[in-house]
Amino acid sequence: MAPRANWKGFLRLSLVTCPVALYPATSESEKISFNQLNRATGHRIKYVKVDADTGDEVASEDIVKGYELDKGQYIEVTKEELDELALESTRTIEIDEFVDKADIDPRFLIRPYYLTPDGKIGHDAYAVIRDTIRDMDKVAIGRVVLTNREHIIALEPKEKGLVGTLLRYPYEVRSAAEYFDEIQDVKLTKDMLDLAKHIVNQKAGTFDPGKFEDHYETALVDLINQKRAGKTIRPRERPKGENVVDLMEALRQSVGREAAPAKATKSAKKPRKASTGQKEMLMPIQGKKPAKEAATKKSTPGQRRKSA
Known part of the structure; x- marks a missing residue:
């Protein structure tokens, strides 16, 4: 079952408009999660919202947002006041410009979404926008309001649909100079770089997340x-990090180390790919049964379950 849409509205390129829905393209639900427990009783910990001064629990309907001007002084802002801001991007993703993908600094990327037609109408307009972006080999830049915030969104075609990636604003990205200015300028020899490049060539491959x-x-x-x-x-033994004393010797040993496994893997079995999901x-554990196992049980009820 497909997840619920995070947002529904319209995608617009000039006068071409179509209804669309935005769905999360990633999920964290397959990962193991923990509850917090009381060590003494084994019971789950429950969090309640309380007044910081009185200690009394406060009902959700009595909680409002506030911006702190000075210590202990707040300006209250109601939900109705926030709704009245009514930015156009609350209901419409207006494509403002088209850029080269290489122009988008990876530091600005937040998270991906799938953008699909919403309902039976508008598929033609959706296809026109999608195929135009694909044929021009560009990324479409627009804006959308999610979780009461306006975000920049970059749209690019993927298969029959569009992937929209939320982008950060410049004020959200820290300057690299704060971290890189103190890195020393080092002059490397050609031999060192040649050995390093040789290691890269030995480890070269095609990116496949499934492995x-x-x-x-x-x-x-x-x-x-x-x-x-x-x-x-x-407890498992932790790997120990060691400082490189002789960089040239470390590079030479690395070349030999990477070459040995390459020969061994020719006769060895092909490594098993990492499975998708948990x-x-x-x-x-109850509630964490893999879908693959459940499907196998349904299709082969008489088959014995493998023992671990």
């Missing part, structure tokens, strides 16, 4: 299963 595994998530699953099975938890647990 990367979330090792921390896998370790969490293992930890939870061990605790449920009553096993003793033994790893299957040895002892499934």
